[in-house]
Amino acid sequence: QPSAPADPFAGLNPEQRAAVEHDMGAGMVRPLLVVAGAGSGKTNTLAHRVAKLILAGSDPQRILLLTFSRRAANEMGQRAAGVLQRVLGTSTAVGSLPWAGTFHSIGARLLREYAGRIGLEASFTIHDRADSEDLMGLVRQDVGLGASNGQKRFPLKGTCLAIYSRVVNSREPLADVLQSTFPWCSEWEEQLKRLFGAYVDAKQEQNVLDYDDLLLFWAEMASDPELGPELGALFDHVLVDEYQDTNRLQAAILQGMKPDGRGVMVVGDDAQSIYSFRGATVRNILDFPKQFGEHTRMITLDRNYRSTQPILDASNAVIAAALERHAKTLWTDKAATGKPQLVLIPDEAEQARWVCNRVLEQREAGIRLTQQAVLFRAASHSAALELELVRRNIPFVKFGGLKFLEAAHIKDVLAMLRFAQNPAGRVAGFRVVQLIPGIGPATAARLLDAVAEAADPVAAIEAFPAPPRAQGEWEQFTALFRTLRTTGLRWPLEIELVRDWYLPHLERLHDDAPVRAADLDQLVALAGGYGSRENFLTELTLDPPEATSDRAGPPLLDEDYLILSTIHSSKGQEWKAVHVLNVVDGCIPSDMATGSAEDIEEERRLLYVAMTRAKEHLHLIVPNRFFIKQQAQMGDRHVYAQRTRFVTPVMLKHFEECVWTNAETLQVRKPVPDSVRMMVRERARNAWK
Ligand code: ATP
Ligand code: MG
Numbered sequence: 001q002p003s004a005p006a007d008p009f010a011g012l013n014p015e016q017r018a019a020v021e022h023d024m025g026a027g028m029v030r031p032l033l034v035v036a037g038a039g040s041g042k043t044n045t046l047a048h049r050v051a052k053l054i055l056a057g058s059d060p061q062r063i064l065l066l067t068f069s070r071r072a073a074n075e076m077g078q079r080a081a082g083v084l085q086r087v088l089g090t091s092t093a094v095g096s097l098p099w100a101g102t103f104h105s106i107g108a109r110l111l112r113e114y115a116g117r118i119g120l121e122a123s124f125t126i127h128d129r130a131d132s133e134d135l136m137g138l139v140r141q142d143v144g145l146g147a148s149n150g151q152k153r154f155p156l157k158g159t160c161l162a163i164y165s166r167v168v169n170s171r172e173p174l175a176d177v178l179q180s181t182f183p184w185c186s187e188w189e190e191q192l193k194r195l196f197g198a199y200v201d202a203k204q205e206q207n208v209l210d211y212d213d214l215l216l217f218w219a220e221m222a223s224d225p226e227l228g229p230e231l232g233a234l235f236d237h238v239l240v241d242e243y244q245d246t247n248r249l250q251a252a253i254l255q256g257m258k259p260d261g262r263g264v265m266v267v268g269d270d271a272q273s274i275y276s277f278r279g280a281t282v283r284n285i286l287d288f289p290k291q292f293g294e295h296t297r298m299i300t301l302d303r304n305y306r307s308t309q310p311i312l313d314a315s316n317a318v319i320a321a322a323l324e325r326h327a328k329t330l331w332t333d334k335a336a337t338g339k340p341q342l343v344l345i346p347d348e349a350e351q352a353r354w355v356c357n358r359v360l361e362q363r364e365a366g367i368r369l370t371q372q373a374v375l376f377r378a379a380s381h382s383a384a385l386e387l388e389l390v391r392r393n394i395p396f397v398k399f400g401g402l403k404f405l406e407a408a409h410i411k412d413v414l415a416m417l418r419f420a421q422n423p424a425g426r427v428a429g430f431r432v433v434q435l436i437p438g439i440g441p442a443t444a445a446r447l448l449d450a451v452a453e454a455a456d457p458v459a460a461i462e463a464f465p466a467p468p469r470a471q472g473e474w475e476q477f478t479a480l481f482r483t484l485r486t487t488g489l490r491w492p493l494e495i496e497l498v499r500d501w502y503l504p505h506l507e508r509l510h511d512d513a514p515v516r517a518a519d520l521d522q523l524v525a526l527a528g529g530y531g532s533r534e535n536f537l538t539e540l541t542l543d544p545p546e547a548t549s550d551r552a553g554p555p556l557l558d559e560d561y562l563i564l565s566t567i568h569s570s571k572g573q574e575w576k577a578v579h580v581l582n583v584v585d586g587c588i589p590s591d592m593a594t595g596s597a598e599d600i601e602e603e604r605r606l607l608y609v610a611m612t613r614a615k616e617h618l619h620l621i622v623p624n625r626f627f628i629k630q631q632a633q634m635g636d637r638h639v640y641a642q643r644t645r646f647v648t649p650v651m652l653k654h655f656e657e658c659v660w661t662n663a664e665t666l667q668v669r670k671p672v673p674d675s676v677r678m679m680v681r682e683r684a685r686n687a688w689k
Pocket of ligand 2: 042
């Protein structure tokens with residue numbers, strides 16, 4: 001006889017259960033804040049709560065789940081669906097949650113729906129960071145701030161965008177942002193104001209939104225006395241994961257939609273806040289009870305289900321040394337394996353070899369590659385390792401620091417689609433029109449002006465007198481433009497047409513055309529997964545595929561591959577074995593971050609995030625020499641590295657120190673008791689007496 005399905009809620013501990021069942025069935029669901037350390041089940045608890053809500057009769061369409069990435073949203077949806085199926089039986093099909101995604105993607109969706117009511121055109125296209133920089137660059141020229149006029153140079157377009165973005169996201173005045181974060185630009189305050197005014201106008205004229213607009217317009221809508229309540233009424237429950245990495249604007253969105261916090265649940269860990277460089281602020285967590293009033297309920301979780309005790313001891317020690325104390329000490333009853341290893345290695349090449357050896361060894365011991373990850377501070381740090389992996393035929397996928405969408409040929413094809421979607425968009429227009437030989441910036445500008453003024457963009461382009469050199473290519477271009485604009489082709493047929501049109505240009509422009517053509521095929525294949533052009537462009541811009549593998553395309557789902565990831569992109573995830581590269585001063589903390597005490601503290605939290613990804617095996621690798629890229633004039637060079645300052649001598653007792661010599665053998669350093677360490681130090685200090 002079939003056994004009754006196990007109760008999926010039975011395994012929750014009392015605090016988790018309290019969060020999952022919080023005000024269930026009550027008339028007013030009070031705001032709930034769960035603050036808890038890494039691996040304590042925050043995300044898991046959220047997923048269980050979603051399932052519980054649905055079981056208790058909530059309409060899934062009225063649940064909004066905000067996560068850090070699309071991947072996280074999908075995973076959470078799957079976890080919730082899994083719980084539901086265990087309760088309801090496998091015959092019940094539980095679809096994914098309709099309203100789960102990042103703040104940006106949900107914002108885009110709401111803005112399209114509400115466009116007409118807030119003076120936007122629903123066909124808006126979205127600029128990614130690079131596009132936004134380009135537009136900032138164009139506007140900079142237009143307002144006459146582009147060229148250096150012999151005096152001190154006006155900030156670069158990227159810097160201008162960063163300042164603009166910071167002002168918008170932090171909701172602080174320009175002057176304050178300049179003073180606190182971009183002091184070297186303070187003298188340009190007046191000019192920047194002028195520039196930003198023109199930038200905002202340009203976006204409006206061209207019917208484009210940048211990333212920040214998705215939050216900004218949403219926040220403005222939410223704080224509007226008429227629209228705010230209407231938005232809030234769309235959802236009974238709003239749940240947010242990784243709340244420590246949200247910014248002021250995101251908190252304002254919550255506040256606007258749910259002024260009394262009814263149905264709002266956020267979870268986060270202040271010790272894992274690692275996005276302040278993008279304007280995120282832990283204050284959002286700290287201020288949550290103030291924001292939503294005294295009926296806010298707070299729950300903490302301190303039992304860790306992810307890592308072994310030695311890994312937790314080491315991680316706790318690292319974070320306990322933080323300037324701002326995080327009063328959480330995690331514990332677990334997971335059976336202990338050895339201590340985390342601190343592996344001392346001659347240089348980066350040896351580091352790459354060692355990691356490969358270790359990864360293979362662990363695979364032999366039964367840990368699949370997908371259960372192992374190599375984490376690093378910056379995307380470029382894995383270069384040596386990637387070479388070694390390829391040499392040894394170890395498949396891998398790399399997350400974070402993606403270059404795929406930044407490649408010129410991919411951008412060209414996307415620009416054509418975007419131009420067809422929104423002919424008023426200058427950045428896409430400029431890019432694509434200038435692919436045609438004989439059309440330079442001046443002609444392109446005239447053409448785009450004509451398109452912008454015309455009621456019918458297709459007619460305007462067809463009527464435009466193309467320069468003689470452009471003739472053949474021009475006709476193909478206009479024909480394609482007409483097709484894309486007028487014939488409602490089935491998606492993804494459109495992108496195939498664009499690719500075919502683009503291939504001759506590709507051969508003309510690039511020596512490695514065949515390799516790039518393969519990328520385009522990959523893009524076309526990817527496009528098939530989206531329902532429409534608009535959907536594809538929006539999703540791709542907001543949540544670009546995170547992973548790249550080697551050029552041959554992503555591995556199949558059932559294949560085994562090693563995960564390479566920046567620490568930032570590893571958020572919320574876990575692996576049986578974790579290797580952290582370059583745990584040296586200069587990498588963690590990064591050279592770029594050693595300005596202020598806050599910067600350093602964020603780097604410490606970053607190391608904490610990396611360490612707490614590990615379930616059973618954790619290796620921090622310390623190459624004795626490593627390579628740094630320097631300013632162009634100085635050339636690259638090797639430097640001698642120090643173990644990261646975040647692992648102090650007193651913390652060494654939490655690690656097993658190992659030394660890797662080129663002889664392929666790993667010698668475990670005998671642990672030295674604290675007493676001996678102190679004695680040696682004291683003797684040395686007193687030697688002069
Ligand atoms: P992070 O801060 O890194 O995002 P988290 O607090 O979100 O971590 P989860 O990812 O939800 O933690 O959970 C960590 C691990 O612990 C997961 O493998 C999860 O399945 C497991 N876990 C959580 N709660 C329990 C429980 N009550 N019993 C058994 N396993 C649990
Ligand atoms: Mg989590």
